[in-house]
Amino acid sequence: MTDDPIYHVDGDLVPASEATVSVDDRGFRYGDAAFETLRAYGGRIFAWDAHVERLERTCEALSLAHGLSAADLRARIDETLAANDLADAYVRLSITRGVQPGKLTPAPEVDPTVVVYVSPLPRGGLEGNPVWNSPATVETVETRRAPDEALPATAKTHNYLNGILARAELAADSDEALLCDLEGRVTEGATSNLCFVRDGAIHTPTTDGPVLPGITRDIVLELAREDGIPVHEGRYEPADVLEADEAVLTNRTWELRPIATLDGHAIGGGPITDRLAGLYDERVEESCYRAE
Template sequence: MNEDPVGTERAGSARLFHLNGELVPAAEATVSVQDRGFKYGDAAFETLRTYGGDVFAWEAHADRLATTCELLELDHGIPSERLHGRIQETLDANGLEDASLRLSISRGVQPGSLDPHPEMDPTVVISVEPLPRGGIGGDAVWEKPATLSTVQTRRVPNTAIPAEARTHNYLNGILARLELRGSDADEALMLDAQGRVAQGATGNVFAVDGEGLLTPALSGPVRPGITRSTVIDLAAEEGIPVREATIQPKTFREAKEVFCTNSTWEVRPVDEVDGASLDTGPVTELLAHRFRERVESAFY
């Protein structure tokens, strides 16, 4: 008899993880201390959001994951269709339709040398956490607009670690968030080595000025966010000019509107940048609404 039918969400302690092709309880979802993802951060990952039981922009996420694996020369050999199938199995097993999902692939356990071996038995982990329903009838995952503070921790240059490589080495963002402790800010505004705006610790940033929408160009150490790309497309559909450029921090402090994007937040307005107060203006509201409309029409 099925004691946990699909549609009944499992509690956190009973949640199932997809580990190397098998669904396992949380208490058994462990990896070796010799795994290169644990030892060196030698692993690729994607954070995805699911609506109504399916992944938002799966093909774009799969392409970005493939790019990271190519940069790492991590040839895991698992087709994207099979990865998507494992995601569906994880959602179904946990009785979830609306969730935040993380897919991680490491090079697995190898001898203690820093040099990776071409032969590998990859470690593949899929974990899920429930989120509110998305779309027009849904609720935001954030309780209030974001407050940004410019931090001293700079983004790693592309010549050191390419921004498009999403790896387990997230120390750069962690250090940025640590700087916020003791302040009212809940997101870091990170700069590049030349002092220009790059992104937040966990996503992309946009400003609205008298000419339209402005966001840091991907030529800098800027993560190519899936939500970022979607918002740019939505702005184009609405006839809102979009400029991708090198931007000074002052521009964000003096902007008419500012908002952040990532897969979990979607479009999150900003009410303060470095002490300068901002309102949630019409452009942010329009793009957030259009994003929810796209989710509603595609998944519900």
């Protein structure tokens, strides 16, 4: 990959130094846009169908009828990876409502702005290395997760102020903010989902609350069930996490990242975390590196 990466902007491959989006674009003005964070392993996008489905749910929640097919979007991603000569990479796909008159109410006709950018990541799978250097230091923050009635939790949008405000509270040496809902129950990290282990079972905040249904989270829970590990989705207090035997954060880039400490209390990973991380690596290896 060159010092000036190649981005895909509205159908064209352009150097990052020349990539621009209009200041009148609604994604810039209002955060009126959907996005997905993906990973390419060995040149293949992992869990592509799940990402497409979530992107569609986000666009439906935003009433953003962009008119683009999954095949078109995938082609733009593949072209961007090829242009940067990347096989193992972070991939971000964004679709905004495009340039419209400068008023809050969106126009029904949409000429979307589509941007794909990529950056190199280590190899994943059984022979890979994690992106993170150490287990995460996590803090419970005062900022509350926006309620689902205000901003749909299932929508993955450019409006990340909730997470930004949460991260702004962190001490300099902390890695992630853990947010609670308005009732003080644990929801998720600023950019991650939470799972913890007690008495041999996986526990995770339910997506019936204001929790983004993370694709990595879903895969981890699926792997746990297939391996006979009990899974409980419920509503938990921070104290429940502090009493955990193991705790882990999940997102597409980190995959599974153990929580070293929460609010200064040591937790760490353990045998179930290690087992699930191994199963996840096997899934990546089989789906991407060994796929024909």
